[in-house]
Amino acid sequence: MTNLQLYDTTLRDGMQMEGMSLSVEDKLQVAQKLDELGVQFIEGGFPGSNVRDAEFFVRARGLTLKSAQLVAFGGTRRAGLHVEEDPNIRSLLDAQTPVVTFVGKASAFQVQTIIETSPEENLAMIRDSIRFMKDQGKTVFFDAEHFFDGFLDDPAYSIQCLASALNAGADGVVLCDTNGGMVTRDLLRAIDCVKQRLGGAPFGIHVHDDTGLAVANTLAAVEAGASQVQACINGYGERCGNANMISVIANLKLKLGYDVVSDEQLARLTEISHFVSELANLNPNPQAPYVGISAFAHKAGYHVAGIVKNERAYQHVDPERVGNAKRVLVSDLSGQRNIIAKMQEQGVNIPLTGEETRHLLEKVKMMESRGYQYDGAEASFELLVRRSQPEYTPPFELEDFMIVERRRHTKNGDAESDMMGEAVVKVRVGAAVLHTAGEGNGPVNALDAAVRKALLEFYPSVAAVKLTDYKVRILDGAGGTAASVRVLIESTDGTHIWRTVGSSTDVIEASWLALADSLEYWLHKHGEGAM
């Protein structure tokens, strides 16, 4: 293992991002995952400025962390105030963490213009705060805020701030690119000077991504000798975000040979990245390096031809190492090989002749032009393949349906709970035709109820199928055509999950098509399709 420390600040700096919100409970769950991922330090928040963060530290005492240590973060003592009297310092103690990180200005410009105190007082603030916390037996880090910008203006003073922290007993100083504006060349020049002036003193790196270089700068700093990396999961953070901890870990381990996490921990990278975005209610970035759903997706026919021969042809690493998977996209760009590769990936073992493959490809292109998209709907894709077989018989067919919707007037104006849909359907199974009716809190719900009622007579096991997610997307009508609607449905039988798609100019029809695919797919998987 390496001595390089991973210091996660998702729960503090990452929370500064627009649209980011995590409850105390969410934060506790993220902390647990970060520990499992193998980071050494988890910065939990800013107890002096935020009641929720203070509560986090109280509840975090109940966590059982395998290897990570919790860190409370806060500013150095205020100018002109005695360290024991500063309420922020008090709240850092109250957090009862083994580690405290102080943030303080490391820029002459910031000291004079922003906090409006003397350079000497700022040095005393750094020194007093760190000394006090060291006397309490804590591990103490010093985040040198605006270090790089300050270094460009007045290098001597910025270095003096670091020296004050180290002389007061800090366990490490962390060089911050607070405004995120550094390019790698300038960052490395400053680091070079720090090493000359401070000898072997341990230093860390904390950068923001305003130049799009946060990960590159972080890796460069590590190569230049940084012993601690501060970053946020998925690159969350203010403005353009912080350095992305996920990319940093993957690059350190797979490209630079730093054994920062175990192979098993590395293989959880995709899961943990998605877990944190789900909790934050933010869509995972499909193009995120290593962990994005598109990171190993191959679309152009030419690439797929290569991938089928040898996976290395268009993949820089094996996706399984980071817990991701390669995907072959079916799209109108695709060649016949994509169809075959996709069938292999989906475990669809239907032998197709060259002629059948060509027909299937044409069918896919035609359906895509109507608004279908099979990348997120593998079950519908499998049905498309099955239906291309001449001997295919569907397990059921919807011959006819009628839907009535009703909204009752209520005195309290609570109309939503009083919407009702009723559906009457005619379903054909083999030679039999069934008429049934169903009710629901909306038209799709009512249709689902009516069709299931009919199918249960023939296929009782269909009762196990439940819808777990329903997404509607409006597709722009291109070239003067009417806008169409794409519906994606996720279903489960308690063991497996599958996704189907429907597209139409009518939302109910699109829903029906996705719903029918879901039931038909399941009946096939359970051998009940061959009637």
Ligand SMILES: [Zn+2]
């Ligand atoms: Zn920051």
